[in-house]
Each structure stands twice: as C-alpha cells, then as structure tokens.
Amino acid sequence: MISSSTPHPDSPATTRLMVDLAALAANWVTMRDHSGQARCGAAVKADAYGTGADHAAPRLLREGCRDFFVADATEGARLSPLLPGARIYVLNGVFEGSFATILAHDLIPVINSPEQAAFWRASSSGRPYTLQVDTGMNRLGLTPEQAVAHAQDGGPQPCLVMSHLACADDPGHALNAHQIKIFEGLAACFPGIEASLANSGGIHLGASAHHQLTRPGIALYGGEPVNGVQNRMRPVVTAEARVLVVRHAKAGQSVSYGAAHVLARDSRIAVCGVGYADGFHRAGSGAGVPLRRAVAEGAFGAIEGVRVPVIGKITMDLTMFDVTDLPDGAVKPGDWIELLGPTINVEDAAGAAGTISYELLTSLGRRYGRSYVS
Numbered sequence: 001m002i003s004s005s006t007p008h009p010d011s012p013a014t015t016r017l018m019v020d021l022a023a024l025a026a027n028w029v030t031m032r033d034h035s036g037q038a039r040c041g042a043a044v045k046a047d048a049y050g051t052g053a054d055h056a057a058p059r060l061l062r063e064g065c066r067d068f069f070v071a072d073a074t075e076g077a078r079l080s081p082l083l084p085g086a087r088i089y090v091l092n093g094v095f096e097g098s099f100a101t102i103l104a105h106d107l108i109p110v111i112n113s114p115e116q117a118a119f120w121r122a123s124s125s126g127r128p129y130t131l132q133v134d135t136g137m138n139r140l141g142l143t144p145e146q147a148v149a150h151a152q153d154g155g156p157q158p159c160l161v162m163s164h165l166a167c168a169d170d171p172g173h174a175l176n177a178h179q180i181k182i183f184e185g186l187a188a189c190f191p192g193i194e195a196s197l198a199n200s201g202g203i204h205l206g207a208s209a210h211h212q213l214t215r216p217g218i219a220l221y222g223g224e225p226v227n228g229v230q231n232r233m234r235p236v237v238t239a240e241a242r243v244l245v246v247r248h249a250k251a252g253q254s255v256s257y258g259a260a261h262v263l264a265r266d267s268r269i270a271v272c273g274v275g276y277a278d279g280f281h282r283a284g285s286g287a288g289v290p291l292r293r294a295v296a297e298g299a300f301g302a303i304e305g306v307r308v309p310v311i312g313k314i315t316m317d318l319t320m321f322d323v324t325d326l327p328d329g330a331v332k333p334g335d336w337i338e339l340l341g342p343t344i345n346v347e348d349a350a351g352a353a354g355t356i357s358y359e360l361l362t363s364l365g366r367r368y369g370r371s372y373v374s
C-alpha cells in the first residue's frame, strides 16, 4: 500500500523519495532480536533521520517499540500525540526555554550536566528524568564522579541511566571495552534503575553493552551499524531524480561549472532535476572534479539497475549523468534515475560524497515528492 503525496507520472516534482515502512519495521525487529534481554527503543531524532518521523515513529510503535529518543523538545512535542503510551526521551536535555514544552507533553529529559540536574530537581516536582553519564565521548553527560555523587545525594533519582559509545561502529576499538566497564560500575551505583548504553553499533558489541534498553538509530533506516561489514539492513529510503533532458556532446567539450570535466569521447548526458539543494552533495561531483581528495570516483545514479556516473560538478538543482554506455533510447526525458536505494546502498552513496549515511539521510531536502509504502 502506498500512501500520501505519491508522485504519479505527471507529478510536478523532479525528485521523489520512497520510504519503505515495512523494511523499517523489519530492521527494528532485527535490532530487537540482537538486543538479547534488553528492550529495544528507537532513535527518531532529526525527523527519524530524514525519513519522516510522523510516519516512522508510529510504525515502530505498532511493531512494539515503546522508547523513542528525540534531540529536542520540539521534536518530542510533535511526536507525543502520535505515540500514545510511549516514553519519549529528549537527548539534548532541558533548559529554561524548553521546560514548559517538556512538561506539557510528558517528555523525559536526558539530564546532561549538574546544572541541568539541579534545575530539573528544583522545578519539576519529582517528574521522571534520565541521567546521562559521559564515559568517554566528552559530549553530554555528568562525569562518572558527578554521577556517583548524584546517586548518593538523597535527591530524586532518574528512571534511566544512560551513556553513549564513541566508537561502537569499530568493534575492535579499545575505547569500547573501557566505556563498557566504566558504565557497568556506574549502573551498579543506581540499583533498581534501568540502564542504556548501546546505539546500533553497540548492539553488535554483545550482552555487556545491552543492559535493559538499547537505542538503535541508523540501522533502522538501512544504514550499516558496523564499519566495513557487509550491510545487512534492508534499504528503507529510495531517492530518485527525474531525467529532464538527454543531450549529446562532443569529445573535447566540457560539462558543468568551471569546465572541470572535459569529455574524452562523444557522450550522451542525462540531465536530472536534483542538486545539492536536495542533499545530493556537491562533494559527490564527477571524477576529476577537484573537490574531493580521498575518493577518486564521484557519485553514481542507477537506471534499471545499471550504475551511471555523475559527470562534472553537481549544481544546486541539476546533476549530469554519463549514460553513453547504455543502449541508445534506454534513457528518456521523464525517466527516473535512482540516487540511493536498492541498487545504490546508502553507505556507498554517502561515501561517494565523503560523508556518512547519517548526514546523507538527514540532509535530504524538502523538495522530494514523498511516499510511504507499508
């Protein structure tokens, strides 16, 4: 079943995004099954990693998820009416400007500093909160010493103690074992209180990282939880762009801004209605364009499962693909070219632009005609 804003052949959109909610649910079940004895939650911050939290979060609720992590109170307020009976944790914590919103929607702030702890305990009349401890990331959370003091100071205690792993996507990294050990000791200082450590990568570190609640994000949306391991998550997002014009150009002519790409052969070029304003990052411009150091190849598109390279610089609203190697007539104006999806894995698409799946998904623009398949 396809719902909402499905672009049909005469849709005005030049980009379209299909979100497979069944794949999302299946990925959550996979993460839940890998979480051992722990409950499995879901990180749905940043509009569920760009997939559309209004659709993704209720689908996960239906699958049995009851613990949702958002970045700020605004995201939580938007989701709370859609998630009856669920707990919604606000990762960035609480400050004066967000306090009323957190109370009004029964959100659970993640307390990230002694100042936030003092503020919440003084103002919230004993409402539940989560305490974050920084075990090695130097981002958010009390130091382990501050957390121990908090546990013993006689004040209202949290409903959940959590920490975040810095290197969970790299199972061999020594910091994992270090953080797991420190967190183990801390959790013991909060007897009877649930603990949570693992993100997607952390779930794969095994039982010592699971505690009572896991918090996968990227794996749910089809990203690879562990670096360098074949991505076994189901693709959730398919992004496509419409071919606007197919043009012929001669060897020796150049393509796009800066004349950075000079054609080595007579070429057929598919000009497509997607650009960096849609989150098709300029750093993915074609081979030979001097924007990237580490990666020689640029981004690819796919037509009927065949990969075709970007040529020249990606522009704001338009990108050129070299379709010379496809049979004449195989690409016509109006056709759709896949940018990421079943043929082009989200990790490969991100890597081609020198970034990670997280950034690629969360920067997909607002112009896509979106549809949700369930």
Ligand SMILES: *Cc1c(COP(=O)(O)O)cnc(C)c1O
Binding pocket: 043, 045, 091, 164, 198, 199, 200, 201, 215, 216, 217, 218, 219
């Ligand atoms: C984003 C986030 C997660 C989810 O991380 P993934 O790597 O996407 O699985 C979990 N916990 C915290 C604190 C986060 O910020």
